[in-house]
Amino acid sequence: MNLRHDLIEFRSSPIHGTGGFATGSIAAGSRVIEYQGERIGKQQSLERCIRGNHCIFYLDETWNLDGNVDWNPARLLNHSCAPNGEAERIDGRIWIVARRTISAGEEITFNYNYDLENYREHPCRCGSSGCVGFIVAQELFGHVLAQSLLAAGTEAPSRS
Numbered sequence: 001m002n003l004r005h006d007l008i009e010f011r012s013s014p015i016h017g018t019g020g021f022a023t024g025s026i027a028a029g030s031r032v033i034e035y036q037g038e039r040i041g042k043q044q045s046l047e048r049c050i051r052g053n054h055c056i057f058y059l060d061e062t063w064n065l066d067g068n069v070d071w072n073p074a075r076l077l078n079h080s081c082a083p084n085g086e087a088e089r090i091d092g093r094i095w096i097v098a099r100r101t102i103s104a105g106e107e108i109t110f111n112y113n114y115d116l117e118n119y120r121e122h123p124c125r126c127g128s129s130g131c132v133g134f135i136v137a138q139e140l141f142g143h144v145l146a147q148s149l150l151a152a153g154t155e156a157p158s159r160s
């Protein structure tokens with residue numbers, strides 16, 4: 001895999017495995033790296049999701065993008081509950097775009113937007129002050145926090 005990239009240096013991350021770090025200051029709103037992958041149909045997406053592939057993005061009504069390929073270094077970027085980047089669909093491609101100014105040396109993160117299915121199997125170690133403890137989409141933070149509070153308040157949390 002070619003890990004050379006102008007704006008990002010890939011190296012060991014305190015969050016998880018290998019992460020991407022800004023080599024210099026990146027302006028808010030700029031495209032940091034394209035999230036590349038294989039274009040696949042909806043049925044194929046479904047089959048790959050069932051087999052545990054979490055790198056699939058919606059492209060349009062016909063196509064999805066499977067980023068779980070060697071030649072997509074953006075798949076190494078870590079999730080964060082307070083990310084400095086976000087995945088955006090631009091002209092039929094997926095880009096990681098800076099949500100704010102990113103300083104040199106900062107780890108570049110985005111929200112993986114996982115749903116609640118088996119979310120307990122995906123703990124988050126992003127280290128941000130607002131970390132909800134699991135890798136889920138931002139709109140699900142409230143639900144996950146409420147569940148954690150419930151679980152903490154009972155000796156043997158009942159599974160519903």
Ligand SMILES: [Zn+2]
Pocket residue numbers: 080081082124125126127128130131132133134
């Ligand atoms: Zn987190």
